[in-house]
Amino acid sequence: MSSDQHKPTSRSVTAEPCTCGYLQRAVDDPDTPIQFDQRCGEYHFVYGDALLVIYHCPFCGGAAPPSIRESLFFHPSEDERNRLRDLFRDSRTVDDVIDKFGPPDWVSPVTRKSDEADATPPTVSFSRALVYQRLSDVADVHVDECADGQARVSLQGKRRPHRPA
Ligand SMILES: [Zn+2]
Known part of the structure; x- marks a missing residue:
């Protein structure tokens, strides 16, 4: 077993993947309670209503294919992050941003409240x-207008x- 294989959980005793095909056959069999969440x-x-995540194959004990839960979203590369940062380099305020890029795809009003203090x-x-x-x-590029009118840019x-199934 190579050490760079990813164990399904911190308590897993092996990262060796299941290759017996049991899980896929179980999914194909409507009489078993095992399903695959695309x-x-x-x-x-x-x-x-109960659901248990399967970390290891019940037949051979191998690691189930790793979850892609963390990969539901794209992770912009460093080049792409730099490209987008440079696009906004000269835009100080939200109005600067709109002047340069035109109307945003979404805009929502934000209300900030600060409590009385001293x-x-x-x-x-x-x-x-x-x-x-x-x-x-x-x-997606999010541009938030700060209290002083400055634009704060973040990427999601x-x-x-x-x-496909
Ligand atoms: Zn297996």
């Missing part, structure tokens, strides 16, 4: 949160498309 890439025992009265301020989906194939990996 979205997570996980095998599950399903019993009524001599400071309670304050309510209104700002905008923009989302540009069209600037990257792998990331896009959700991967559903894989």
Whole structure:
């Protein structure tokens, strides 16, 4: 067993993968409670409303194929992150961003409230949160308007498309 294989859980005694095919045959057999969740890439025992994730093959004890739960989203590469950062380099405020890129794909109003403290009265301020989906194939660009009008840019990996069954 090579040490770089990924154990299904921290308590697993082996990372050796199942190659016997039991899990797939069980999924194909409607009389077994084992199902495959396409979205997570996980095998599950399903019993009524209860669901247990299967980490090891019940027949051979091998590791079930690794979950892709962490990979539901794209992870922008460093090059792509730098490219997007450079796009926004000269945009200081939300209005700068809109001037440069046009109307966002989504915009939502944000209300910030700060509580009264010492001599400071309670304050309510209104700002905008923009989302540009069209600037990257792998990331949505979120632009939040800070209290001082400055734009704070963050990237969110896009959700991967559903894989075919
Ligand atoms: Zn097996």
